[in-house]
Amino acid sequence: MKFYLTLLLIILNITINSQNQFQQFINYVNSLPDPSSKQAAVDSFIVYARTQGIPFITGDSANFIYRGSVSSISIAGDFNGWTPNWNMTNLSGTNFWYYSKVFESDARLDYKFVRNGNDWILDPENPRQVSGGFGPNSELAMPDYIQPWEINYRNDIPHGIVVNKIIYSTNVGTYYQLKIYLPPGYDSTSAERYPTVYFQDGFEYITLGSAVNVIDNLIDSSKINPVIAVFVKPNNRNEEYAGSKRVQYRLFFVNELVPFIDSTFKTIASANKRLVLGDSSGGNISALISYNHPEVFGYCGLHSGAFWTNNYEAYNLIVNGPVKNIKWCSVWGTYEGSLPANMRNFRDFLLQNNYQLSWEERHEGHSWGLWRATTDNTLIFFSPYEPNSIGLNDENYLNDFNLEQNYPNPFNPSTKISWQSPVGSHQTLKVYDVLGNEVATLVDEFREAGRYEIVFDASSLSSGIYFFKLQAGNFIQTRKMMLLK
Known part of the structure; x- marks a missing residue:
């Protein structure tokens, strides 16, 4: 006792x-x-x-x-x-x-x-x-x-559907398995269009990262606008994300996968409505894709990006290269060896060079526990909930003036230029060389509110940097493009 x-x-x-x-x-x-x-x-x-x-x-x-x-x-x-x-x-x-x-x-x-x-x-x-x-x-x-509450499946909310697709890549010479998430209410016959999220290690983001649950919950709780998600399964992730096939895989992503998705599903075909993200080496290839092709992917998400591969190829490319129109979201853990120091340096570079950046450092390790609990941060940064933009479409996503980056860029000899106007106005779209000389007038007329696209043929011009400027009423915006012959 x-x-x-x-x-x-x-x-x-x-x-x-x-x-x-x-x-x-x-x-x-x-x-x-x-x-x-x-x-x-x-x-x-x-x-x-x-x-x-x-x-x-x-x-x-x-x-x-x-x-x-x-x-x-x-x-x-x-x-x-x-x-x-x-x-x-x-x-x-x-x-x-x-x-x-x-x-x-x-x-x-x-x-x-x-x-x-x-x-x-x-x-x-x-x-x-x-x-x-x-x-x-x-x-x-x-x-x-x-x-993280958002990783759990809930019976009491609407759910998107996941469809399976297979695509053959001529760049890599192999087939890729895809799972496509379509949000609740998706209708292939309607005019509604959606932002698109591309996941490296896609199937693991579903099974280990609970990404479908995360998207469902964020949409239901009005944290994000509805999105289409593309989950890509690698065949040899080491070679495709960081090894000998990384260039071919990058070209597959931008030249084959994105056009396939845009032509098959109701996406918004604009760089500022596309996010590519990945974990570890998947973050490395995501950075290479977005930095080399900002006209395709305007957002890049890094879950513990493995920048050490190929002697810091992606890291050096970005910090030593020109500032590009990319918005970044980066998450890493303090228990990841030398990675935290690298990511802090990368963060500081981005902020010093006026990149838009969302970042978070957590007391965690290199694991799916960290990544699945922070996928919501990246999605909210990419597509925060805006009540007036639910059901985006070519005709009615028009709350603001916007001149989009031309695509493709660089180009030879033609490229597409898109813009949108929320009100009717007299609009001019002109092209200038680096000395400020006008080399082409593409539009000079009154246009109603709407979204427009025009093809610029530069067959008569020499290689170099050019600028295209949109003026619509008091709105003026200029972007840079490159002609490579």
């Missing part, structure tokens, strides 16, 4: 003095005289710890615990590069093992236990798991971490 009373007092003291509670328990067990009382104390503590959550959190420390007959047990996870070198300590006279570590109050990390040097297992006392690229992992979530 005295033993259980003492144990109860220890547990009560544990709940009051949370900063030291776990170490107090360890000290208490070590003070007990025999293995049977020690094991009884461990058993009672496990029962109590289950009610609080395991790993057992005390203040800013996470206490990993394991109970079982093993010769050794260690921990591998996001926090140590998945090297099982955090060796747990055996509480003398018991089958209880533990390891304590301080983490940020909002940290969220994946981990596994490794028994006897080679048996990788989930934490048997932790019910929280997260899907990863190599199977499920146990999840450590510190007290201030907020679980």
